[in-house]
Amino acid sequence: DTGVSQNPRHKITKRGQNVTFRCDPISEHNRLYWYRQTLGQGPEFLTYFQNEAQLEKSRLLSDRFSAERPKGSFSTLEIQRTEQGDSAVYLCASSLARGQGGSPLHFGNGTRLTVT
């Protein structure tokens, strides 16, 4: 399967602990995105990379959240000092930026975080 891969699929943690998620995008894709989704809502943008550069970060994202994409390949999303409000599905997507034409985002199946 050459789609977007996310690990782990599920994570249960206690409030105050740090967690890290990994995303492996489609190999030739130069753009990588993180979104968050809560029950009954559409995905909400968190941050975006073009190659290894983090070009945008949502104002809604607190400083407890950090993302990296070393060497422009896989990405990690870390949440420090987790809170119950962080419970959500964290989705990763990738796309191939082109000069013209639409560039669909392809999503992984997400990491479901439960903070107890």
Add this chain to the structure above:
Amino acid sequence: DAKTTQPPSMDCAEGRAANLPCNHSTISGNEYVYWYRQIHSQGPQYIIHGLKNNETNEMASLIITEDRKSSTLILPHATLRDTAVYYCIAFMDSNYQLIWGAGTKLIIKP
């Protein structure tokens, strides 16, 4: 990105064509119309996108009105596996985020 408006839910009989409407009256000239769907416990799945012309692929057809203010996604022969939430989004490459509405919950009935 332009906002889109979709009906909250629709039913369709198995084997019939499912036609899902979307209004995007404020869409700009270089924004594409994208359709995704999301089946429970999975990530959003890309279906199709278009700019001005109608588009067809192995999953669906996309009909965009001439004024580009609305579009229709057509699933030609709906199956039970097409039951999902369908999202219509207006988006252009120079932007970095898709803005998602609540989508249409499509239920295919046997």
